[in-house]
Amino acid sequence: MNRKFLWMSGILLLLLAAALFWFLRQRGTEQHVAIISQNGQILRTVDLDTITETETFVVGEPGAQNTIQISPEGIGVISADCPDQVCVHQGLRQHGPEPIVCLPNGLSIRFSATDPSGLDAVTGGAAH
Amino acid sequence: MKSTRPAYRLAMLSLLTAVALIIFVIEAGIPPLTTIPGIKMGLSNIITLVAMVLFGRREALLVLLSRIFLGSLFAGQMMTLLYSLSGGLLCFVVCAGILPVLPAKRLWLMSMIGAVFHNIGQIAMAIFITSTPELLWYLPVLLVSGLISGCFTGWAAQFVLFRLKSGPKSS
Numbered sequence: 001m002n003r004k005f006l007w008m009s010g011i012l013l014l015l016l017a018a019a020l021f022w023f024l025r026q027r028g029t030e031q032h033v034a035i036i037s038q039n040g041q042i043l044r045t046v047d048l049d050t051i052t053e054t055e056t057f058v059v060g061e062p063g064a065q066n067t068i069q070i071s072p073e074g075i076g077v078i079s080a081d082c083p084d085q086v087c088v089h090q091g092l093r094q095h096g097p098e099p100i101v102c103l104p105n106g107l108s109i110r111f112s113a114t115d116p117s118g119l120d121a122v123t124g125g126a127a128h
Numbered sequence: 129m130k131s132t133r134p135a136y137r138l139a140m141l142s143l144l145t146a147v148a149l150i151i152f153v154i155e156a157g158i159p160p161l162t163t164i165p166g167i168k169m170g171l172s173n174i175i176t177l178v179a180m181v182l183f184g185r186r187e188a189l190l191v192l193l194s195r196i197f198l199g200s201l202f203a204g205q206m207m208t209l210l211y212s213l214s215g216g217l218l219c220f221v222v223c224a225g226i227l228p229v230l231p232a233k234r235l236w237l238m239s240m241i242g243a244v245f246h247n248i249g250q251i252a253m254a255i256f257i258t259s260t261p262e263l264l265w266y267l268p269v270l271l272v273s274g275l276i277s278g279c280f281t282g283w284a285a286q287f288v289l290f291r292l293k294s295g296p297k298s299s
Contacts, residue, residue: 021268040259064207083156083203089163098265101258103165104207108260 024097031095031111034075036068039106045115046070048094064105075109077102141179141187148175148195153202164266166250167273170243170281172199176220177239177285181232182292185224192216210257211250218249235289239282243274 032048036059043059054071056078066087067079076092080102087102099110152172161167172195180188196216200209219242226238247270255263 017268025265037258037260039257082205084160086160086163086165089160091163097262099260099262101165101254101260101263103211103254103258104205106207106257108258108263110260110262 031097031113033112033115034070034109035112036075036109037107038064046075047115048075059107060105064107066102066105066107068109076100077107077109080105137183137187141183141191144175144179145191145194145198148172148191149198149202151175152195152199156199156203164269164273166247166254166266166270169277170246171284173219173239173242173246173278174281174285174288176216177223177235177282178288178292180223180227181235181285181289185227188224189220192220207257211253214253215246215250219243219246221245232289233286235286236279236282239285240275240278243278243281244271246278247271247274 034046034048035042036044036046038060048070051070051072054069056067056069058065058067060066063081065081066077069076069078069092071092074092074094076090077087077100080087082102082104084104087100087107090100093100093111095111097111099108101108149172151174155169155171175195176188176192179191196209196212200206200212222245223238223242226241230238248267251263251267251270255261
């Protein structure tokens with residue numbers, strides 16, 4: 001009886017957590033600024049709403065290199081020299097709470113509603 | 129299985145390390161199952177668990193550390209070392225704490241808890257390296273995957289231990 005109650009409340013708690021997670025995930029579709037950073041250093045921020053043509057560029061040094069594509073469909077990693085290729089398979093995205101990451105290379109692309117650098121939408125170089 | 133003969137222990141621990149390394153290298157060669165970073169079967173933890181039960185915590189730590197350092201060398205990426213160390217050590221500390229109060233039949237439970245902490249350790253390291261706290265969004269999925277893979281590896285370790293005890297004596 002007591003055991004059953006524990007199981008039931010455990011499952012209920014899990015379902016609640018899943019629902020909360022799902023609800024929170026739904027937000028953040030307005031986040032169209034992509035922040036590309038490597039090892040904690042912001043390399044570039046891009047307002048994806050202003051992108052009209054496809055652009056690709058390489059970040060990192062040989063051994064920890066990723067090719068990033070920015071296009072009207074979104075931003076993503078199209079090639080990487082890491083063994084697992086998880087970041088490549090994440091595809092192109094325009095928003096989302098979860099960042100696109102290449103953990104072996106320390107690269108992350110996260111999405112934000114505002115441009116944290118305070119610079120123009122498309123800026124090159126390490127601003128910080 | 130427990131023996132105090134140093135040569136026997138050294139040979140057995142080396143064997144376990146070698147097996148763990150082989151499992152690690154083979155698993156690293158399997159393409160990732162999902163596009164979520166950090167999801168893994170963690171099969172080499174089977175060996176850590178076996179070493180922990182057969183020989184003790186100190187010996188299991190030796191096997192774990194040898195596997196992590198050699199495995200990172202074979203993987204050719206030093207970042208692997210950081211992620212493996214943070215996850216592996218946190219998992220080990222939690223498992224080592226649970227071991228004394230754990231019935232032998234519940235090894236799978238310890239493995240599940242260990243796997244969850246392995247994922248927590250790795251995500252903490254990933255947040256530290258990339259300074260991207262948004263990575264926490266992956267945590268719920270990683271916790272679920274950790275529970276599943278941990279249950280499987282724990283069950284596999286229990287199976288190995290059962291066969292080692294009941295199998296034909298080779299010596």
